[in-house]
Amino acid sequence: MSRLAEYRKLEQQLAAQLAELESMKSDSGLKKEMEFEDKLRALLGEYGFSLKDVINLLDPHSVRRIATNEPKAAVRKPRRVKVYKNPHNGEVVQTKGGNHRTLKEWKNEYGSDTVESWLAQ
Known part of the structure; x- marks a missing residue:
């Protein structure tokens, strides 16, 4: 593929992504989520908490669930002589x-x- 064709292809992709970004900016659901995140982060900063602290507060068993879902190293049975x-x-x-x-x-x-x-x- 020539450099010019590659440039034009990337330019089209960028234009499509920019159009998608503009349509998302007008989405009311996204605006509500962004507003909620901003307010939540401000509140966390005000009280000196992190997101992990909130998760532990709301669901104290989540740490144990994550630890049990991690794959364990397979222990190989020793070979016999x-x-x-x-x-x-x-x-x-x-x-x-x-x-x-x-x-x-x-x-x-x-x-x-x-x-x-x-x-x-």
Whole structure:
């Protein structure tokens, strides 16, 4: 897209947003909300309270609700130790995962299914 076309597109978007902003300014519901917010903030300032103080005053259990909705860190179950015994040479490998060097060599040489059949525990 050329720079001129991009400029014209952004100019149109800006004009549309400005028109929407002007229509919102004449909305009586928005005017009431803005007036309420201004008065509320003035009142809070007069008494030295914050929005959090008001929320805690009106709904003291809201803090506990928010804390219980937070996702908890998943605790992973510890892996158990697997013991493989090679029947060809009697070598034993203990591992908690499948990323063991000797185990990989065995699987390449004898096949994965065969090596899994050597599982002692």
